[in-house]
Amino acid sequence: ALRAGADLVRVTCPTSVAHEVQGYSEDIILRPVQGTEFEPGHVGPVMEFAAEHDALVIGPGLGAADPVLETAEAILEAYGGTAVVDADALQVVPGIETDATLICTPHQGELVKMGGRQVDDWRERMEHVESFAADLGHTLLVKGRYDVVSDGETTRANRTGNPGMTVGGTGDVLAGVTGAFAATQEPIHAAALGAYVNGRAGDIV
Incomplete structure (x- = not known):
């Protein structure tokens, strides 16, 4: 997000990993919450923090324990802005009611967990993703x-x-890049720009 033009990037995370997260960049502003993982009691502080920002990214590094997913679900149901949803947080999206504008960034395996289908032919996948996005009521960026x-x-x-990008962490970068664009662009444009820029950077590297 920092490299994609976001003016400020703030992270809320459990205190158990705050030092490691801060180590990624001195430009990251941290607001940690007590504990080793997110839990429902953190929803209030996270929502207060989220209200200060133009876009939210939720999911990378989150974890899939039940209290964590309950927290993610409560945050997304209470949030009313634009959020990029990735990784473990994706599985709660189909079951929530929210006024938030969501950009979901699953790979095909995560899409299946959300209720979609795996489609090998990319042209047929376009038709399926369009239909599923309409049913879901949110923007989809399906990686492949x-x-x-x-x-x-x-x-x-x-x-x-390119195939060299099929490693852990590339999707997290995409979520951050898309989040930076989502702060100023319409969801469909933010998602398309995020996909292009992330892929182009990988091609250059």
Whole structure:
């Protein structure tokens, strides 16, 4: 997010990992919460923190323990802004009612866990992602050899990126980049730009 133009990047995380998170960059502003993982009692402080920002990114590094997912669900149901949802937080999206504008960034395996289908042909995948995004009511950025982006009405395919990017952490970077764009752009544009820029950076490297 910092490299993609966000003016400020603030992170809330459990105190148990705050030192490690701060070590990523001196430009990150931390607001840790007590404990070793998120729990429902953290929803209030996280919501107060989130209200100060133009966009929220939730999911990378989150974990899938029941209290953690309950917390993610409560945050997304209470939030009313734009949020990029990735990784473990994706599985709670189909079951929530929220006024938030969500950009969900699953790979195909995560898409299946959300209730979608794995489709090998990218052209057929575009049709499926468009249909599923319409049913879900949120924007999808489905990662793959060709990324597919859709809000249920407009659908785009992104061809940047390469097999060398299929390693842990690349999706977290994409979520952050997309979050930076989501602070100023419409969701479909933020998702498409995020996919392109992340893939293009991987091609250059």
